[in-house]
Amino acid sequence: METKNNIKFYQVLVTDWHDSSLDCMYKHVWNYATLAEAMRCPFYAGDKNLHVKDGEKFNDPITGVEKYQYNFQYIDTKGCATIELRHERIVEENNSSKVLVYQVLIKEIIL
Numbered sequence: 557m558e559t560k561n562n563i564k565f566y567q568v569l570v571t572d573w574h575d576s577s578l579d580c581m582y583k584h585v586w587n588y589a590t591l592a593e594a595m596r597c598p599f600y601a602g603d604k605n606l607h608v609k610d611g612e613k614f615n616d617p618i619t620g621v622e623k624y625q626y627n628f629q630y631i632d633t634k635g636c637a638t639i640e641l642r643h644e645r646i647v648e649e650n651n652s653s654k655v656l657v658y659q660v661l662i663k664e665i666i667l
Contacts, residue, residue, distance in 0.1 A: 561667055564664065564667075565587055565588065566588045566662055567587050567594075567665055568584075568587075568588065568597045568660065568661070568662050568663075569584070569585050569660070570660050571657075571659045571660075572658070573656045573657070573658050574656065574657055574658075575654060575655075580657070594662045595662065597660075614646075636663065636666055638664070640659060640660070640661050640662075641660045641661075642657055642659045643659075644656070
């Protein structure tokens with residue numbers, strides 16, 4: 557007889573700034589028993605370096621008003637939830653520009 561343990565926890569993964577999600581390295585990883593605990597993670601709620609709290613500043617091209625950039629998504633894969641907070645900023649380098657991404661992921665893990 558096969559039984560399911562239904563052990564569930566939430567893992568918070570924090571990347572550094574990187575070119576795309578394909579080449580990211582996780583800088584910090586934490587495990588929490590509940591989603592509420594995971595969402596209180598300093599990198600998610602806002603750390604002292606303001607990596608997540610306010611987002612990256614940018615000037616809105618239409619209004620010219622300075623705003624803060626971040627994206628919030630809910631992705632459902634294989635029955636588990638992932639909450640992603642992603643900052644994007646444009647960096648000028650060698651007469652060209654590229655987009656850098658900084659991600660904080662909260663992944664639901666079901667064993």
